[in-house]
Amino acid sequence: MVEARKGISCCKHVVLPVLVVLIVAVIIFLVKDKAHPSPVPSIPSSTPSAAPAPMVPTLENGTYGAALATSIQFLQIQKAGKLVGNTIAWRGDSALNDGKGASLDLSKGLYDAGDHMKFGFPMAFTGTILSWTILEYKQLLTGYGKLNLALDNLRWITDYLVNAHSADNVLCIQVGDPKVDHSCWDRPESMTEERPLLFINKTSPGSDVAGETAAALAAASLVFKSSNATYSSSLLKHAKQLFDFADKYRGIYSYTFPDLANYYNSTDYHDELLWAAAWLYHATGNMTYLQYTTDNGKKFKGYGDPTYFSWDDKRAGTQV
Known part of the structure; x- marks a missing residue:
């Protein structure tokens, strides 16, 4: 068993996962505003020279709605x-040849930052x-006219993740060389x-990234279940296979590939x-699956109580 988490892992490039959490936060504020609109404070008549009271963001003045639109648009901008x-x-079009050297179509997906x-x-966490x-x-989302964009962004991610899962116990976890990529500044x-591929498999495990990808595809299967049953079933099939792979061949992907600790270091996989x-x-x-979470949740209790929720630490999410 790996060591317990000791703190937030460092990462230089966290724009994509942070952005999707921002989308959730904005929507929560919208829901709260709708239920309890915040009044704009009035200025007492006895103080005519007082500065105007600051506007409190509400549904009416559109502050949160604009934030939601901008956040979802960011995901559109990140498309490959x-x-x-x-x-x-x-x-414009880009990365059209990603994966071709391995006979895979990895052209879709989202750029990280x-x-x-x-x-x-x-990227998988963003999908989940x-x-x-x-x-x-x-x-x-429907009321704000953003549901179709959200669904389009999600499918752009899941299409990529499905294609990255090229065999039961094989998953492409990275496209591109970060050292080379980060030395360039271009569109x-x-x-x-060159756009090299990095894979996890039986002998080079990554239970964390395989598990998160399984979570993303399982969650997305629920989203598309009513509108595209065939696609939903495909997502669920891949999710089951990836979970079995992650559970059977255990390991931390940034231990398997130590250089990746400089980017998205993983501190655990449980x-x-x-x-x-x-x-x-x-x-x-x-x-x-419920029994698995119950039994293993107790087994992993010694890892401590979660203090945050992120692409690296999902303990808080599993407790919801």
Whole structure:
């Protein structure tokens, strides 16, 4: 058993996972505002020279709605691949050959931040949280006219993750060389550097990233279940296979590939196993997954109480 978490792992490039958490936060504020609109404080008549009272953000003045729109648009901006129906004037097709050397189509997915890297661990977490957001706040997203964009962003992620899972016990977890990529400053449409692939498998395990990818696909299967049953079933099939892979061949991916600790270092994998099992239970209703979370949740209790929720630590999420 690996050591307990000792703190927040360092990461230089956290824009994508932080952004999707921001989307959730904005929606929560919108829900609260709708239930309890905040009045704009009035200025007492006895103080005519007082400065105007600051505007309190509400649904009426659109502050949170604008934040939601901008956050979802950011995910659109981060898209790689063939941009069908592109609405971002300064973005174009890019990374069309990603994965071709391994006979895979990895052209889709989202770039991580201001670079051209596709890091599977935070991208999968983005997919899980975006799915959760759609499931919880579908009506609100619809009301703001952002549901279709959210669904489009989610499918852009899940299409990539499905293609990255090329065999039962094989998963591509990275496209691009971060050292080379971070020495360049150019548009993704213009990049010319090599785009190597990095895989986990039986002998090079990564239970954390495989588990998070399983969680993302299981959660997304719920999102698409009513609108595209065939696609939903495919997502669920991959989620089950990835969970079995993560559980059977255990290891921390940034231990398997130490250089990755400089980017998205993982401090454990047990939380991802619980997180994935929880989502698989919701997606399938299979009590085996619920029993897994119950039994192993007790076993991993010595890892301490969560103090935050992030792409690296899902303990808080598994307790919801």
